[in-house]
Amino acid sequence: AGMRALHEAIAAWFERRFAVRLTPEHDILPLLGSKEGLVYSAAAVLNAGDIALIPDPYYPVYITASTSVGAEPYMLPLAEENGYLPELDKIPQDVLAKSRLLWLNYPNNPTAACANRRFFEEVVAFAQRHNLAIIHDMAYAEVYFDDFRPMSILQIPGASEVAVELHSLSKTYNMAGFRVGMAVGNAELVEAVSRLKSNIDSGMFRPVQYAAIEALQLPESWIEQRNAIYRQRRDVLVAGCNAIGMRTQTPGAGLYVWAAVPRGFTSRDFANWLFDKTGVFVTPGTNFGDAGEGYVRISLTVPEERIEAALQRMKTALAG
Numbered sequence: 001a002g003m004r005a006l007h008e009a010i011a012a013w014f015e016r017r018f019a020v021r022l023t024p025e026h027d028i029l030p031l032l033g034s035k036e037g038l039v040y041s042a043a044a045v046l047n048a049g050d051i052a053l054i055p056d057p058y059y060p061v062y063i064t065a066s067t068s069v070g071a072e073p074y075m076l077p078l079a080e081e082n083g084y085l086p087e088l089d090k091i092p093q094d095v096l097a098k099s100r101l102l103w104l105n106y107p108n109n110p111t112a113a114c115a116n117r118r119f120f121e122e123v124v125a126f127a128q129r130h131n132l133a134i135i136h137d138m139a140y141a142e143v144y145f146d147d148f149r150p151m152s153i154l155q156i157p158g159a160s161e162v163a164v165e166l167h168s169l170s171k172t173y174n175m176a177g178f179r180v181g182m183a184v185g186n187a188e189l190v191e192a193v194s195r196l197k198s199n200i201d202s203g204m205f206r207p208v209q210y211a212a213i214e215a216l217q218l219p220e221s222w223i224e225q226r227n228a229i230y231r232q233r234r235d236v237l238v239a240g241c242n243a244i245g246m247r248t249q250t251p252g253a254g255l256y257v258w259a260a261v262p263r264g265f266t267s268r269d270f271a272n273w274l275f276d277k278t279g280v281f282v283t284p285g286t287n288f289g290d291a292g293e294g295y296v297r298i299s300l301t302v303p304e305e306r307i308e309a310a311l312q313r314m315k316t317a318l319a320g
């Protein structure tokens with residue numbers, strides 16, 4: 001699916017950005033946004049009765065994509081003290097024996113955590129050892145700050161034996177409404193997704209494909225200028241949250257700040273209280289799974305002045 005020129009533009013972008021060479025016809029599949037790729041990849045891997053390993057908190061699609069084909073989710077709690085990386089050695093043997101799929105998402109939504117090379121090396125070796133497929137959701141690949149550059153799991157030797165990675169032009173090029181994404185990596189999985197998908201949709205509108213090709217050729221300076229705006233918002237929001245007792249770390253990438261709720265509130269109670277009192281909306285951490293309790297997710301997708309105004313109202317409400 002997709003024009004040859006789009007496959008080639010994706011391959012060129014991937015090599016420029018990650019120094020990984022993909023074969024345009026086998027290792028790449030353009031998608032109508034990365035979300036459908038999450039569902040199709042899970043359907044390609046999982047059978048009824050299999051276990052899908054899902055880090056918690058999670059992007060909700062991982063659950064529905066897994067359960068809709070009859071698989072059973074097994075949650076891997078992500079804790080602040082572990083940098084929101086799953087503890088693979090805590091998975092019981094009987095669970096591992098039935099597991100077929102490990103979901104990963106770095107830069108992470110909602111925790112804003114990032115993974116380093118060592119983690120990706122461990123996780124690829126783990127998947128090889130236990131015969132697991134990995135779906136790495138990298139929707140936030142190009143929203144990064146300072147000197148940090150999120151890495152692709154495909155930069156790890158051997159990763160293409162086990163992993164498919166999903167990318168999106170939604171956040172990378174501010175093209176959410178265009179619906180363009182791609183699955184890259186393990187050729188067998190990419191082919192399975194392609195077969196499934198070709199029975200459901202009949203391809204992407206050509207003008208959108210031309211727009212995607214143009215976007216993929218934008219210079220890095222475009223990304224950097226855009227990210228400078230998000231960084232400014234991030235700095236205001238992180239400083240503001242910490243100043244009003246909502247402890248948060250400074251994210252290296254992504255569109256969110258993950259902040260601890262003030263003492264005495266659950267995530268949901270705090271989000272509701274704040275909205276009633278101030279009109280400021282933050283997302284309860286528990287919307288992304290039980291392990292999100294104690295946190296809220298705050299988005300960087302509003303202008304700096306609005307973030308400042310929201311922080312001012314939050315400060316007043318919490319002081320009263």
Ligand SMILES: Cc1ncc(COP(=O)(O)O)c(C=O)c1O
Binds near residue numbers: 032059139170181
């Ligand atoms: C973690 C994550 N994955 C995937 C997506 C889906 O993005 P799209 O379908 O627009 O490519 C989103 C969008 O919010 C997301 O946050």
